[in-house]
Amino acid sequence: MENEIVMEKVIHKGAEANLVYGHWFGKEVIFKHRIPKGYRIEQIDKMLRTKRTLNEGKALIRVKSYGINVPQVYEIDTKNSTIVMKHIKGQKLKDALKSLTNEQKVNILKNIGKNIAILHKNGHIHGDITTSNIILTNTEEIFIIDFGLHDYSDYIEDKSTDLHLFKRVLISSHGNDFCLCYEAFLEGYRNGYEPENIKECKEIIKNIKTIETRGRYVKKEDRI
Numbered sequence: 001m002e003n004e005i006v007m008e009k010v011i012h013k014g015a016e017a018n019l020v021y022g023h024w025f026g027k028e029v030i031f032k033h034r035i036p037k038g039y040r041i042e043q044i045d046k047m048l049r050t051k052r053t054l055n056e057g058k059a060l061i062r063v064k065s066y067g068i069n070v071p072q073v074y075e076i077d078t079k080n081s082t083i084v085m086k087h088i089k090g091q092k093l094k095d096a097l098k099s100l101t102n103e104q105k106v107n108i109l110k111n112i113g114k115n116i117a118i119l120h121k122n123g124h125i126h127g128d129i130t131t132s133n134i135i136l137t138n139t140e141e142i143f144i145i146d147f148g149l150h151d152y153s154d155y156i157e158d159k160s161t162d163l164h165l166f167k168r169v170l171i172s173s174h175g176n177d178f179c180l181c182y183e184a185f186l187e188g189y190r191n192g193y194e195p196e197n198i199k200e201c202k203e204i205i206k207n208i209k210t211i212e213t214r215g216r217y218v219k220k221e222d223r224i
């Protein structure tokens with residue numbers, strides 16, 4: 001029984017991957033399996049799936065080493081373009097947020113901010129920070145998942161863009177809690193920086209406004 005790989009239940013069908021719950025050598029796991037896309041030339045499709053599986057698996061392993069709560073990766077199976085990772089018991093923050101107390105919301109959002117600051121300080125961009133890509137456990141731990149759009153960058157602009165996406169998600173999906181959550185998130189983010197690099201942190205936050213101004217006043221076709 002211990003030596004088995006058992007895929008039990010598809011829990012999510014994403015744009016690129018199927019997420020399957022199951023067991024891997026006695027452990028409860030999620031298999032993130034990037035599925036073939038019929039519209040791509042077969043060799044290119046295989047190459048893309050291998051590359052993206054490797055990128056995401058490596059990113060998860062690297063960021064975990066900085067102390068960020070991400071699911072532990074057990075195996076990167078490039079042949080089947082599958083990442084085998086620890087199954088995190090909990091709820092998507094998107095679904096959990098509304099039933100939390102304000103105090104819980106503040107603590108959780110601060111914690112998320114701190115984790116994103118650690119990511120950014122180490123040159124990692126998550127690429128898709130949303131409340132669907134954060135799992136909240138019943139002990140109020142948070143896990144950041146879905147590094148499918150992860151990239152490496154030390155540009156202020158890329159870090160601000162990462163934060164700006166999260167801001168927009170808070171507005172659109174959690175409008176009633178937006179101020180409370182966004183303030184707590186930024187506070188956690190600032191606290192994740194040390195005095196010697198707080199200047200960069202301030203620039204990143206300030207640049208969110210610049211991005212918003214561009215979005216509103218520059219015609220879409222004029223944007224670069």
Ligand SMILES: Nc1ncnc2c1ncn2[C@@H]1O[C@H](COP(=O)(O)OP(=O)(O)OP(=O)(O)O)[C@@H](O)[C@H]1O
Nearest residue numbers: 012014015016017019030071086087088132146148
């Ligand atoms: N390690 C995990 N433990 C528990 N649930 C997970 C885990 N990884 C993913 N999930 C669940 O599967 C969902 C989809 O995962 P993920 O966001 O990584 O896939 P995706 O293909 O990028 O999906 P989408 O395209 O919808 O963003 C998550 O929202 C979460 O509910």
Ligand SMILES: [Mg+2]
Nearest residue numbers: 014132133146
């Ligand atoms: Mg996702």
